[in-house]
Each structure stands twice: as C-alpha cells, then as structure tokens.
Amino acid sequence: MNLHPRDANYADPSLHSHGLYIGGAWLPGSGIPIVDPSTAKVIAEVPDASIEDALRAVDAAEAAAAGWRTTSPRQRAEILRRWFSLMTDHSEELAVLVSLENGKALPDARGELAYAAEFFRWYAEEAVRVPGEFRHAPSGANHILVDHDPIGISVLITPWNFPAAMATRKIGPALAAGCTVILKPASETPLTAYAMARLGAEAGVPPGVVNVLTTSKPGPVVSAMLDDPRVRKLSFTGSTGVGRILLAEAARTVVSCSMELGGNAPFLVFDDADLEAALDGAMIAKMRNAGEACTAANRFYVQAGIHDTFVAGLTKRMEALKVGPGIDPATQVGPMITTKAVSKIDRLVSEAISRGAKVRTGGSPLSGNGYFYPPTVLENVPTDAEIAHEEIFGPVAPVYRFETEEEAIRLANNTEYGLAAYVYSRDLSRALRVGRGIESGMIAINRGLMSDPAAPFGGAKQSGLGREGGVSGILEFMEPKYFAVNF
Ligand code: NAD
DSSP: OOOOGGGOOTTOGGGSOOSEEETTEEEOOOEEEEEETTTTEEEEEEEOOOHHHHHHHHHHHHHHHHHHHTSOHHHHHHHHHHHHHHHHHTHHHHHHHHHHHHOOOHHHHHHHHHHHHHHHHHHHHHGGGOOOEEEEOTTSSSEEEEEEEEOOEEEEEOOSSSTTHHHHHHHHHHHHHTOOEEEEOOTTSOHHHHHHHHHHHHHTOOTTTEEEOOOSOHHHHHHHHHHSTTEEEEEEESOHHHHHHHHHHHHTTTOEEEEEOOOOEEEEEOTTSOHHHHHHHHHHHHHGGGGOSTTSEEEEEEEHHHHHHHHHHHHHHHHTOOBOOTTSTTOSBOOOSOHHHHHHHHHHHHHHHHTTOEEEEOOSOOOSSSOOOOOEEEESOOTTSGGGTSOOOSSEEEEEEEOSHHHHHHHHTOSSEESEEEEEOSOHHHHHHHHHHSOOSEEEESOSOOOOTTSOBOOEETTEESOBSTTTGGGGGEEEEEEEEOO
16 A cells, blocks of 8 residues: 555555454455545445354464463564564555544544554553562461463454554554554444554464454444454443444453443633643644544633633634545544434534524534535534533534533533533642533643553543543453452
C-alpha cells in the first residue's frame, strides 16, 4: 500500500482487503462495501464473515494459544516493539487509510496513528512487568502467592471512530498478557485493521495469535463466539446500548467483560479560568475527530461571569475552521461517518432550537455528496434538552450557564454516563475538589485531552467496566491465580 494524499486514488486496488485474516491466512471474500464519507463513494469491499468463519477463527486462536502463552514475556515484548516500529514506519499510509474510510481530517488521523502505535510500545514495556504478590497469611499459618495467567481466547470488538487506536488498545495488552485474539472491527472502517494485521505478521506475530474478521451480522456472529466455551474474554468498545446486549450474552458462558462505552462529557469553565487556555482546550475536547469521540465535550457549563466572553470566543474559533474531505490537506473538520449520523445531530440540534436554544454559528447540515455537518455553537440551551442527555458525536457545542460550584457538579452528574470530564479553573484546589465531585472515570484539569496509553482509560456508571491502557490494562487479560503455600 503506497498512497499519498496528493495522489490518493479511491480505486487503488491496494486498499482492498485480501480477505478475512484467520490462522495467518487471507481467506478471500466480499460483501461489505466500504464508503468514503467525504464523497459517499464505495472505495473498497471486504468479506462478510459467517458464523462458521468466526468459529474457524476461534479454532485458529485455540491452535495458537498454547504456543503463545508459553513464549517468554521478553519474546512477546520484542514482537510488540517491532510492531510499534512498523506502525511508525507506515504511519503516513495508515493515516491516509484511516482518513479515507473514516473521513477524519488528516491531522486527526496522524494523531490517531501516533496514539495507536504507542499502545504497542507501552505494552511491549508492560509485558515484562506483570505484578505478583507474595506475603504471609494474616493467621501466620502459610504464605499467599498470587500469579497471573493469560485469561484465554479474547474476542475484541471495536467501533469506527478510531479504527487504529481502538484495536491496538486491546491487541497490545492481550498479546502482552499471552492471549490469542479475534478482532472484529466496525464494518464501516475495517481497512486499517486488516492493514495493521499485515504489519503484525511482518513483526513476527505467529499465525492464529491475531485473527481479524468483518461481518455485516455482528449480533449472531459475536453471539456464536461468546457461546463457544473456549472464548474467555470479551473486550468491547462501542455504544452503551450494544454493550448492554453483549453483557447479557456474555452471562451465558460467564465470559469476563471489559466495556468501553458511551460518554456525555461535561466541560466546566469557572470565572477564574484562563480564558484563552479554556478556549484552546474546548476546541481540542470538542473538535478532535470532528466531535466523533467518546471523550468529546458534549456539554459546556460556563460560569455566569465569563459565559458571554467564552461563547463569543468559541464561536469565533468554530467559524474559522475549514470543513472538507478528510484527505484534503487543508481540512480541519471532516465529514461524519454516515448520513444517519448527520440526521441524528440534526435532530438533536433542531430539538434544542425548538426549546429556545440560540444558534451562534452552524446549526444545519451542509449540502453536497459527503456527510457534512458544520461546526456549531448553541447557547441558551435548556438543561433538559435531549442534546444534554444523548451523545452528539459531532461538531456541536451546546453552552449552558451556571452560577455556583455545587450547581456545576450537579449538572455535570445529571447523566447515566461517567466517562470523561473537563474542568478549567486557576484555583487548583477548586479544580480538584470539583473533579472529585464528578462521577467520572477520567478528569482533565486545565487540559482538553486526557487520552494517554500510559494512563487508565475507562468510565464510571454506564460508560463501562474495566480500564484500558496504563498499568491495569494488561490485567484485564489475565486471571489471578492464588497459591496457598506451606513451606
Ligand atoms: P456500536 O456500539 O454501534 O458498534 C461498536 C461495535 O460493535 C462495532 O464493531 C459493531 O459492528 C459491533 N456491534 C454492533 N451491534 C452488535 C451486536 N449486537 N453484537 C455484537 N457486536 C455488535 O458503536 P459505534 O457506533 O461503532 O461507535 C460509537 C460508540 O462507541 C459511541 O457510543 C462512543 O462513545 C463509543 N466509544 C467508546 C469509547 C470508549 O473508550 N469508551 C471509545 C470509542 C467509542
């Protein structure tokens, strides 16, 4: 694959998947068209796996499991480190692929690739540092020794909004832990996952350790894998709605679940905040990936004394953004993933307007071939509007006014979600106090970005279960084993 933004050819056959990736072999197939959201044109077609294909992938993962779990941590680390290097060497081609299939602006795609590759480097480092325990039993009668085993065959399911990073955030720790995996990427954006699998093989990942399959029937296909008692782990990133279904399905075989689900991040700006810093942070928290991020600021709560200045500054910055095809080097905001996504944003914005919200910029879909929605700022939004309770997943910033710290915390917590939150204040003790009051897995203080492979990413409440990245991420793919020992 050799593609440059200048000569990107949508019909380039190297973009086409060469089949399902099972047991180290590419099994040809077709059936799922891949659409470039910037043009609404089909750019590739990938295979549509059946239940039988999925169970074949479980066979392959099982055949490779014993060999992989008994490789030394150092060997696994070296392979992941090589995969990191290959991802870095090929980051530009991969960024173009992400931009083509997802639509995101190239700078966002480049940022994603750097972030994605880091999970392989981080877990190359963590593979050799799995903790254990050894201590006296409180009774003094014996010793307690705790070791960690790889949990077993893991099914990894990823969404379309970060086609590279959501996959490496699971594959990295799973492989470091000694597990073999079946990755099912989103049908909208599987080309990056297949391309990364090729690099994995080149890095030395043995056949069957990583299997990749695409399907237009995720429900029955994933269900069949979860019903196979050889599968012991489900790591899912996606919507809370699908997460709930999968948790119920996993219950049948008591499969361990890690769930990275939806968000509804509040972005709190206090009167004493550094206004320019808050606006810079707001633009990152809202507009990275054109708002199609689970951590995207979904609700801006701004204290009364700074509210009007903040809205004016945000409007000016949002208006200045260039919307266009993701692959165009001048683009800052790409299209949404599908026409359905645009309709959802339109519905939320229209409902807010009908309830009294005022449009400062944007406010309705753009015409043309791709799936474009303009950067939008809304003020005077009622706090019970639908847009305050649903994930917008687009470039829309609704701004709400608050008076007191207590009110800000109450508003921030008025959601079933608890993934991410942002707090801007020059008073660090206030920022920390507010952060402690917010029911959320991640709090960014005076920053618009919190994602970091070295930090535990995940949510409270209905935003998820478990953490990815950081020191704890590898333990999601391990089973503690306790030995009661007499010397
Ligand atoms: P989605 O839930 O529709 O799909 C996610 C994945 O699940 C896809 O691979 C899809 O094919 C698969 N899927 C769909 N129905 C299924 C079923 N019945 N059984 C098994 N698999 C099924 O989500 P999406 O629209 O692709 O992604 C957007 C959502 O993902 C947003 O809610 C966003 O907040 C969330 N997200 C969360 C994180 C996080 O880390 N918490 C990160 C990125 C995205």
